[in-house]
Amino acid sequence: MMREILGERVLLYRTKAGEAVAMSAICPHRAYPLEQGQRVGDAVQCGYHGFTFGPDGTCLRVPSQSGVPQKSSLRRYPVVETAGLVWVWTGDVDMASSAQLPDLAAMGLGRDDWAVEQHALVTINARYTLLIENLLDLSHVSFIHATTIPGGEMVASIPVSVEETAQSITVVRKGQNLPANPLIKMQFPGQEDPVNQDFDAEYISPALVRTGGAMSDAASGRPLGTQNYIHLITPASPTRVHYFVNTARDFAVNNPALGQMQIAMGTKIQPEDIAAIEAIELVLQSDATLPTEISARVDNGALKVRRRLEMQIKSEQATA
Structure with missing residues (x-):
């Protein structure tokens, strides 16, 4: 399969041994898309003129001649697979390091004592920063998701604080003495009394934001x-x-019905976020005169993330 990543067409496949491979998806001969070719063993054969490339990107064969042209190898991207996720590094190969990956186990991924659901991929026609800021300001739950998230109308009024470390920036919302809504009752059968619930929004990297948190009897x-x-x-x-x-949870681990409910909720919630984000992108791309941007107190965390992201981009550019 091919996936566009940071403007690069990347071919993704597995070898017979199951190893994940990521390399350029464009044949250097005549720019034919390699995802329209075929796999031959662990290699990929271009469907146009048969140029064949190994999983390391090396051109192995040209059917019309005995040797291969110089500089015919494809770019191979460093790959790490962990906790059910495949991480592809599209930057300078010498800067690739698995030490930069977040602690996925701390979030519940790759652990036998947590249940995990992988939701379907969606593609949003908007810049990625709009998605990050949408996730950091969960007060939108009270409005965009007014009819899809039980009890969501109370989220905007929960006080906010910001916790900042070298690894992350977290917008912290601690809901106190909240009525047990239908979702809570489904997650914890018999819980009729009010609950305390954390509504974290933790920026860990441009590639990962964690939301959610712990719940307890109030x-x-x-x-x-x-x-x-x-x-x-x-x-x-x-x-x-x-x-x-x-989605990852440390309760009802052996309840697949609850997992299916999580996925079903996601199919209702995500389109609401996508519609809002794409609407903003259309405005930003229009010729309209934009008003001077204002922010509320609740935006403090998102503004900190903006500054950190700008610093991360500048730091990467300086070492390029």
């Missing part, structure tokens, strides 16, 4: 469980982004 403080939503963000182009979501 009166006793008894832990109920933790629900995380792991938002995986892959910019395709300046105005298009691939969006993956994994």
Whole structure:
């Protein structure tokens, strides 16, 4: 399969041994799309003139001649597969390091004692920064998702604080003494009393934002469980982004029906976010005179993320 990543056409496939491969999806002979070719063993054969490339990108065969042209190898992208996710590095190969990957286990991924659902990929016709800011300001839940998230109307009024570390910036919302809504009752059968619920929005990198958090019985403080939503963000182009979501929970691990409910909710919630983000992108791309942007106190975390992201971009450019 081919996926556009940061303006690059990347071919993704697995070898017979199951190893994930990511390399350029454009044949250097006449720019034919390699996803329209075929796999031959662990190699890929171009469907136009039969040029064949190994999983390391090396040109192995040209049917019309005995040797291969100079500089005919494809770009191979460093790949790491962990916790059910494939990470592709499109930058300077010498800067690729698995040490830069986030602690996925801390969020519940790749663990036997957590249940994880992988939601279907969606592609949003908007710049990736709009998606990041949408995830960081969960007060939109009270409005965009007024009819799809039970109890969401209360989120905007929950006080906000910001926690900043070298690894992340978290917009913290701690809901206190909230009525047990239908979703809570489904997640924790028998829970009729009010709950405390964390509504975190944690920026870990431009590729990953975690939302959700711990839940407990409000009166006793008894832990109920933790629900995380792991938002995986892959910019395709300046105005298009691939969006993956994994949900992870440390309760009802052996209840697949609850997992299916999570996925069903996602199919209702995501289109509302996408519509809002794409509407903003259309305005930004229009010829309209934009008003001077204003921010509310709740935007403090998102503004901090903007500055950190700008610093991360400048730092990468300086080492390029």
